[in-house]
Amino acid sequence: MEAPSDLRELLELLESRGLLKRVRTPLSPILEIPEVLRRVMRSGGPAVLFENVEGYPGWRVVGNVFGSMERIKLALGVERLEDIGWRLAGLLWRPPPTGVLEKLSSLRDVAGLARFTPKPSRRASFEDNVLEGDEADLNSIPAFKSWPRDGGRYFTFAQVYFRESRSGTIGIGTYRVMLKGAREAVIHWQLHKRGRHAYLDAMEKGEAMRVAVVVGGDPAAMLAGAMPVPPPVDKLFFAGVMAGRGIRVYKLPSGILVPSTAEIVVEGFIEPGRESEEGPFGDHWGYYDKPVHRFPVMTVERIWMRDNPIYVGTVVGKPPLEDAYIGKAAERIFLPLIKTLIPEIVDVNMPVYGVFHGIAIVSIRKTYPGQAKKVMMALWGLGQLSLTKILVVVDHDIDVNDLNQVMWAVAAHVDPQRDVVVIPGAHTDHLDPAVVVPGYGSKLGIDATRKLPEEYGWREWPLEVEPDPDTVRRIDLVWDEMGLGGS
Ligand SMILES: Cc1cc2nc3c(=O)[nH]c(=O)nc-3n(C[C@H](O)[C@H](O)[C@H](O)COP(=O)(O)O)c2cc1C
Numbered sequence: 014m015e016a017p018s019d020l021r022e023l024l025e026l027l028e029s030r031g032l033l034k035r036v037r038t039p040l041s042p043i044l045e046i047p048e049v050l051r052r053v054m055r056s057g058g059p060a061v062l063f064e065n066v067e068g069y070p071g072w073r074v075v076g077n078v079f080g081s082m083e084r085i086k087l088a089l090g091v092e093r094l095e096d097i098g099w100r101l102a103g104l105l106w107r108p109p110p111t112g113v114l115e116k117l118s119s120l121r122d123v124a125g126l127a128r129f130t131p132k133p134s135r136r137a138s139f140e141d142n143v144l145e146g147d148e149a150d151l152n153s154i155p156a157f158k159s160w161p162r163d164g165g166r167y168f169t170f171a172q173v174y175f176r177e178s179r180s181g182t183i184g185i186g187t188y189r190v191m192l193k194g195a196r197e198a199v200i201h202w203q204l205h206k207r208g209r210h211a212y213l214d215a216m217e218k219g220e221a222m223r224v225a226v227v228v229g230g231d232p233a234a235m236l237a238g239a240m241p242v243p244p245p246v247d248k249l250f251f252a253g254v255m256a257g258r259g260i261r262v263y264k265l266p267s268g269i270l271v272p273s274t275a276e277i278v279v280e281g282f283i284e285p286g287r288e289s290e291e292g293p294f295g296d297h298w299g300y301y302d303k304p305v306h307r308f309p310v311m312t313v314e315r316i317w318m319r320d321n322p323i324y325v326g327t328v329v330g331k332p333p334l335e336d337a338y339i340g341k342a343a344e345r346i347f348l349p350l351i352k353t354l355i356p357e358i359v360d361v362n363m364p365v366y367g368v369f370h371g372i373a374i375v376s377i378r379k380t381y382p383g384q385a386k387k388v389m390m391a392l393w394g395l396g397q398l399s400l401t402k403i404l405v406v407v408d409h410d411i412d413v414n415d416l417n418q419v420m421w422a423v424a425a426h427v428d429p430q431r432d433v434v435v436i437p438g439a440h441t442d443h444l445d446p447a448v449v450v451p452g453y454g455s456k457l458g459i460d461a462t463r464k465l466p467e468e469y470g471w472r473e474w475p476l477e478v479e480p481d482p483d484t485v486r487r488i489d490l491v492w493d494e495m496g497l498g499g500s
Contacts, residue, residue, distance in 0.1 A: 017232055020229040020323065020325065035062045041067040042157050044159075050326070050328050057080075093345075131253060137275070159294075166191075171227060173188050174227055177211045191294070197311065226311070227275045229322075231274055233260065236252075241396050241397035266280070275317075279315075279317075280315040284310075289310045291308040302444055354395065357388065362414050370401055374407065375404065378409045403457045438455065439456045
C-alpha cells in the first residue's frame with residue numbers, strides 16, 4: 014500500500030472506503046464546525062468534509078482526517094505503525110555484517126535511507142494564487158474559533174516550517190497559530206519544542222526567523238509536525254521515513270522547503286523579541302490555558318493557496334478527540350526507538366484519558382534491583398517523554414493496555430514508602446493546569462514491579478496463585494458440557 018502524497022488523494026481514498034462524509038449544511042468555522050467535529054470525534058466517527066462554509070464561498074473545510082488508527086495507517090501506507098520506527102531503529106538492531114554479501118546488503122540498507130530524503134519540485138499546487146500586500150489577509154481563511162472563551166480564531170492543525178540554523182535542518186511543528194489581524198499571527202510553540210529553540214537561536218543572533226505556516230499537503234508531513242522527532246533529525250526526512258518515500262517539496266523565496274501539494278502556505282518572519290499575548294485557548298488538557306502568555310509574532314509577507322482550497326482544522330479539548338489518535342500513533346512509531354535506547358522496555362501505554370503527558374505506563378523485563386527507577390530516570394530524560402508527569406512501571410507480563418491488570422500491579426506490588434518517588438522542581442508540560450508556574454512542577458514515579466530480594470529485605474517475593482495444571486486439563490475436557498459459558 015502506497016502512502017498518498019496529497020491530502021486530496023487521501024480524502025478520495027477515505028471516501029472510497031466509507032471513512033469520509035460530506036456535509037452540505039451551511040456552517041460557520043466560528044464554533045459551529047468545531048462543535049460538529051467535536052461530536053464526531055468523540056463518537057469515533059469519520060473524517061468530515063464541509064462543502065458549504067458560511068462566510069467563505071469557494072472554500073471547503075475538512076476535519077477529523079486522522080481521527081482513527083485505521084485512517085492514520087492509510088495516510089502512511091502501513092499496516093503496523095511500529096514498522097516506521099523499525100525503518101530507522103532496525104539498522105542498529107542487527108549484528109554487524111561479517112561476510113562480503115552481508116556487508117553489501119547492509120550497505121544497501123544504509124544507502125536505502127536516501128529514498129526517504131525530500132524530492133525537490135519546480136512546481137507547487139499552491140502557486141495557483143499568490144497574495145501579497147493588502148491582498149494577503151489571514152481573515153480570508155476559515156480558521157476556527159473552537160471554544161466560546163477562546164481569545165480569537167486559530168489555525169488548529171497547521172504545520173509551522175522553519176530552518177534550524179544550528180544544523181541546517183527543517184523543523185516542522187504542529188503548533189497552534191492565533192490570528193491577530195490581517196497580517197499578524199502568534200505562534201504557540203511551547204517551552205521545550207524545536208520551534209522555540211530555533212527562535213531562541215535567531216534571537217541570539219539578532220536575526221529575523223523565517224517561518225511558513227502550512228495547511229494540508231502531504232499527509233505524512235502533516236503528521237510529522239506532531240511527532241516528537243529528536244533534534245537534529247530533519248523533520249522532512251522523518252516525514253519521508255513515515256511515508257516510505259521522499260516528500261515532494263517546493264523551495265519558497267525565503268529558502269524554506271514545504272510540501273509542494275500544500276493547500277495553503279502563509280509565508281512570513283518573526284522579528285527578534287517581537288511577542289504578543291496568546292490565548293485564552295481551550296487546550297488538550299480540557300481547560301482554558303491560564304494565565305495568558307506572550308509568544309512570538311509572525312508578520313505575514315505572502316499567502317499562497319490552491320484554487321478551491323481545503324482548510325484543515327481540528328478541535329482539542331477533553332479527550333478523546335482527534336489528537337488522541339495522533340498521540341497514539343506517535344507512541345507506536347517511536348516505541349522501537351525507545352526500546353533501542355532503553356532495552357529492558359517491553360511496551361508503553363500513554364492512556365488517552367491520561368492526556369499523554371499526564372500518565373504513562375511502561376512494562377519492563379526486570380533483571381536487577383532498582384531497575385524500575387532507572388527506567389523512570391531514563392524516560393524523564395528522554396525527549397518529550399521527559400514531560401510525562403506520572404510514570405507507572407510494571408513487569409513485562411502485565412499488559413500495559415489492560416488498565417485492570419495495571420491497577421492490580423499497583424495495588425499488590427507497591428509499598429508507597431519504598432516504591433513511590435516524587436521529584437520536586439521538575440519541568441512539566443507547559444500547559445499542565447495543575448501546576449502554579451507553567452512548565453515547572455513535579456514528577457511522580459510508581460514502581461509496581463515485583464520486588465527482588467535486594468528490594469524486599471532479602472526475602473523471596475510471595476508465590477503467585479496459579480491453578481494446578483493437571484486439574485486445568487481435566488476441567489477443560491468437561492467445561493463445555495457444563496454449559497457455564499466463558500472458558
Ligand atoms: C492538534 C495538535 C495541536 C498541538 N498544538 C501545539 C501547540 O500549540 N504548541 C506546542 O508546542 N505543541 C503543540 N502540539 C504538540 C506538538 O505538535 C508536538 O509536541 C510536536 O512534537 C512538536 O514538534 P517538535 O517536537 O519538532 O517541536 C500539538 C499537537 C497536536 C496533534
